[in-house]
Structures are given as structure tokens and as C-alpha cells.
Amino acid sequence: MSPDRRAPVHVASAAPTKEVSVLLCPKCGTSVPPGFPSGPFRCSFCGTTLPVGTSESAPPVSSVARPGSAGGILSVQGLSVLAKAKPLISDVSLDIPEGKVTAIIGPSGCGKTTLLRSMNRMVELHALRVKGKVLYQGRDIYDAQVNPVLVRRRIGMVFQRPTVFPTSVYENVAFGLRLDGESEEVIEKTVVSALHRTGLWDEVKGSLDLPALTLSGGQQQRLCIARALAVSPRVLLMDEPTSSLDPVGTQRVEDLIFELKNDYTVVIVTHNMQQAARVADLTAFMYQGRLIEFDSTKRIFEQPREKLTENYITGRFG
Amino acid sequence: MIPLVVLGAVIAVLVIASGLKDFGWTFWGFQYRFVPGEPEASSWGIGVFLVGTFLTAGLSLVLATLLSLALAISSVVYLPPLPGRLLSMVTNLLAGIPSVIYGIWGFVVLAPYFGMALEPSLKDVLGWLPGFGGPDSAIGPWGTLLAVFILTIMIIPLTTALMRESLRSVPRELVEAGLALGATRWEVVRRVRMRVARNGLWSAVLLGFGRALGESVAVAMVIGGTSIALPPSLYASSTTVASFIFSQLDSALLYPDLFILLVEFSLVLLGIAVVVNLVAQRFTRVELATATTLGGGG
Numbered sequence: 298m299s300p301d302r303r304a305p306v307h308v309a310s311a312a313p314t315k316e317v318s319v320l321l322c323p324k325c326g327t328s329v330p331p332g333f334p335s336g337p338f339r340c341s342f343c344g345t346t347l348p349v350g351t352s353e354s355a356p357p358v359s360s361v362a363r364p365g366s367a368g369g370i371l372s373v374q375g376l377s378v379l380a381k382a383k384p385l386i387s388d389v390s391l392d393i394p395e396g397k398v399t400a401i402i403g404p405s406g407c408g409k410t411t412l413l414r415s416m417n418r419m420v421e422l423h424a425l426r427v428k429g430k431v432l433y434q435g436r437d438i439y440d441a442q443v444n445p446v447l448v449r450r451r452i453g454m455v456f457q458r459p460t461v462f463p464t465s466v467y468e469n470v471a472f473g474l475r476l477d478g479e480s481e482e483v484i485e486k487t488v489v490s491a492l493h494r495t496g497l498w499d500e501v502k503g504s505l506d507l508p509a510l511t512l513s514g515g516q517q518q519r520l521c522i523a524r525a526l527a528v529s530p531r532v533l534l535m536d537e538p539t540s541s542l543d544p545v546g547t548q549r550v551e552d553l554i555f556e557l558k559n560d561y562t563v564v565i566v567t568h569n570m571q572q573a574a575r576v577a578d579l580t581a582f583m584y585q586g587r588l589i590e591f592d593s594t595k596r597i598f599e600q601p602r603e604k605l606t607e608n609y610i611t612g613r614f615g
Numbered sequence: 616m617i618p619l620v621v622l623g624a625v626i627a628v629l630v631i632a633s634g635l636k637d638f639g640w641t642f643w644g645f646q647y648r649f650v651p652g653e654p655e656a657s658s659w660g661i662g663v664f665l666v667g668t669f670l671t672a673g674l675s676l677v678l679a680t681l682l683s684l685a686l687a688i689s690s691v692v693y694l695p696p697l698p699g700r701l702l703s704m705v706t707n708l709l710a711g712i713p714s715v716i717y718g719i720w721g722f723v724v725l726a727p728y729f730g731m732a733l734e735p736s737l738k739d740v741l742g743w744l745p746g747f748g749g750p751d752s753a754i755g756p757w758g759t760l761l762a763v764f765i766l767t768i769m770i771i772p773l774t775t776a777l778m779r780e781s782l783r784s785v786p787r788e789l790v791e792a793g794l795a796l797g798a799t800r801w802e803v804v805r806r807v808r809m810r811v812a813r814n815g816l817w818s819a820v821l822l823g824f825g826r827a828l829g830e831s832v833a834v835a836m837v838i839g840g841t842s843i844a845l846p847p848s849l850y851a852s853s854t855t856v857a858s859f860i861f862s863q864l865d866s867a868l869l870y871p872d873l874f875i876l877l878v879e880f881s882l883v884l885l886g887i888a889v890v891v892n893l894v895a896q897r898f899t900r901v902e903l904a905t906a907t908t909l910g911g912g913g
Contacts (some may be wrong), residue, residue, distance in 0.1 A: 419795060450797035460792035463811055472806070473796040521792070528797060 515546020
């Protein structure tokens, strides 16, 4: 492999700027939830606070170029993650476009989960060292001023195995809302809406008070997605979300991912290439901690530029 | 579980039947007066001892629970690995100290501080609270509060170790799921770890309670040992069932009635210990079941 094959690949965002009636934080450009301006505004990303009635400080989206939108809602720039001195991923750069599903594929141990977990600072929980930048709407989430707790509110995550809490179905979805001290009325509305959004409502509407652990594996995973959606993230990171599910559960989650991309940006790590081909608009192929190729899914699967990608896609290794 | 229930039932029958036979209903009363050689003039109520037992064990449990929870959460969640391990090591070491050492330490070293500094200060600050404003111990610096303190230190290693393991056994993925939803570390402790480990934490509390109920030597050395009335304040001396059995054993060899009484007291104590352990076991079983279900995932 020539050295330039290992060079980072950038893909310009194809996402159009949306005409929506939300406001932006004047400092970091994070959108303000639709519930505003019933109370003072506190940016969920950078913590900037504004009193009620200062909407002129937070101009509407349509009149402002969203920071970072040209390079994608998430822009990974020269990112390396190290466990002590050993690099788990090296010099990865890619732009995740808004409103699309981006898949990260690659053989086991190639660093795809590490890359995903670095997108909302979950890598820090494992005492890993991060070099480089991850820009969310133009602002580096690893900046010392940025609170990782607030990053994770905007960039949600769903894990390999369903991680329902041992509480009721309702309380699972309400978890993040209770942290914000939302009123019971708002919580109820949001829980119902999130369950509708994930297609779970009809299945669980009669058992909202039952322990979430009584649901099937597939339902639990969709409940975890509903729980993540309830706190209104802009980006949803999914770490092999169907790896522990049966085919029916997998199908439901894939359908859901397809629907979610209208409103959310989804990044999914998967070891299942067919899954990447089915759900993703763009696909990144990683190998030994490096990003080898990042392009439209169609291109990656039909005409990959790199021999390594082709070998992986055609099953010559993995 | 079943052997314990059977044992509990046997003890209950024995206590009630033999207690009634030997001492009548006054056994369950609050009057205790032992007049050697005059059974008619004596009363044998266990009430005062039970109050002393539950008072000292209950208060020490409240203190130990709060401290143990703080220690367990610190070592599992907040401290870096090395200080966390050191903290665990120190609390574990406390468990290895014989109870007579705690007793002598309380009797010789702590008692003067309690009598001259802590208790007067507590009376000044918290005197308006029931139990904190009453009279001092009539027999010197030894009393209920000192026994509560010693018991607290004695049960902390057990409750801390059990709580630490319960909090540590919470699946990492659930903790990460909480953090990924934008919860702070403290919110994850409160809303995820403590909720998932709830049964283990309760089990730790109950086993600590069982330990405090049964402690005899150290308590007998610092509690003062007054047995005739309910303690008028926390500073006053009192006694517990276990410390009374321990301290009266020499006299019991001389007086058969007292000997029988101590055996009855032992049975009552055993009965209480069995009930506490049964409840603790129930919590432990539920926790195991929860952990298995969570471990099973999807």
C-alpha cells in the first residue's frame, strides 16, 4: 500500500441547510429546542445563558450559515486515540454529513468502535488519550471549555447490547428528561412521542409501568433508541446496534434507522457489510486503526478506490 | 432459606414457651430487677435490653450506612485506582481488629473525649433534639453514644465491603448508557448504580445490623451497663442483650434463675439474628436474579 492510500479522505457534506423554526446559540451555533422561549435559554452544548426575550441574540437558522455545516455536522480532523502509547486509531479525518446515515465498517479490532466513541467523548471513560479534533457544528468537542456531559446530550449513543435500566418502560425513556428536571407533562408527551417515533408505542402502550427487562431483545434495543431520542440529540451514534438481535429484531431496527435519518444524523458501526449496504448513505472502511476509504455506500461496495477495501468487501479477509 | 425458617420457628416456640413457663408474661416487660436468692422479689423483663440493643444498633447502622456509602462510592466511582484500592485496604484492615481492642480503645482513649468534649458540645448544639439534651452518664464517661460510635466503626468494614462490591457489580454498559444520555457521574451513581445495586445495598445494611445487634464484648466495655431503666439520654449508660449476657455470665453460675434468663435472652437474640439474616438473604437473592437478567442482555 502506498503512503497516500493511508491519507485521510474528506467528503464534502451534501446535506442542504434546513428551513426550520429553531434558534441558534449565538456562541456555538447549537440549535435551541422548539420549547424555547418559555424560559431563559441555556445552551445545551456550551452552557451560554440568555434571559427570556433575547431572541435577537439567537437569530433563526435560516438567516445564519450554520457553523461547520460545509464540512458536515461532525468533522473528525486528524484524530488519533491512544491507549498509553499504543495507537488504537491514527490520524483519522472525515466529515459526517447532516441528515445522512454513515456506516463505519472494518474487521474486528480496526478501531471502528473507538472512532465512534470518540465522537461523543465516551473514549475518555476508558482513560484513552485523544489527539486531534472532533468538530460538532464547528466547535471542537475536546476543547477544555466544553462539558462532555453536554456533548453527550447533543450526540447520543446506542450500544451493542440493549442497555435498559431495571426500571419501567416509561421511566427508561424518561431518564434523560428527569435529569433536566422537566415537568411531568413534558416528560409524558416526550416519552409517548419517542415511543411512537421508534414504532414501539403500539407494542408497549399497555405496559408502560412494567419492567423494561420484560420486553424482547429487539424491543429493548428500540427502547434504548427511544430513550436516546427523548433528549433530542442531533446526532445518534450506534455501535453495532443489531449484533445481539434476531433477524426480526434486526429488521425493525434497520427500518427505524432508515426513518430516523429524516430528522437525525446517524453514524453506525457494523460488522455486517450487508447491513451497511442496506441502511447507509455513506460508508467508511477502517483497517488497523486507519481510515482507508470513505465514500458513498454505492461507490464503496461497487467501485472501491482502494484494493484493501475491495478485498474486504469481497470477503478476502475480515 | 428453609433451614433458617425452620430454625426461626423452633427458636420462637422455645422462647415463648420456656420464657412463659419460667418467667411469665413479665419476661416481655420493661421491669428488670434481680434480687439474688429472692425470685418473688425479682422481675425479669427483657424490654430494657431490647430497647438498648435496637437503639445502639439502629443509630450505629444509620451512621455506618452513610459513611460506608460515601466510602464505597468514592472508591468505586471517584477515586483513581490506587487511592481507591488503598481506601479499600484500610477499611478491610479494620475488619481484622479483634472487638476487645475496639472495646479497650473506647474505654481508655475515647471515653474521656466523649465525656469532656463531644457530649457537652452536642448538648449545646443539638440539645433541642430528643435524646441529645438529657442527663450525662451517671457512672462516668461511658454510655450509649460511645457504644454507638464503637459499633459504627466495627460494622463499617462489613457494610463498606458489601456496598463496594454491589456498586462495582453494576454492569459497565448500564453506567455508560447513563453517561451517554448526558448524566453526570453523580447522576449515574444516584439513578443507575444505586438503583441497580439497591438490593445489594439493602443486604449490606441488614448484615451490618445483624453484626451490630450481636456485638457483646466491645459494647459491654463502653456502654456503662445500667440495666434498671430506659436510658434518659444518649449520653446515659444503658445495656444491650448481648453485652448483658456477656457481663452477667460470672454471676449466672451462682444463681440458676439468672442462668436460665441468660439462655432465654440468647434465644431471643438468636431469633432476631435469624430474622435479620432471612431478610438480608432475600435481598441478596433478588440482586443475584437481577444481575443475571441484566447480564443476559437481549
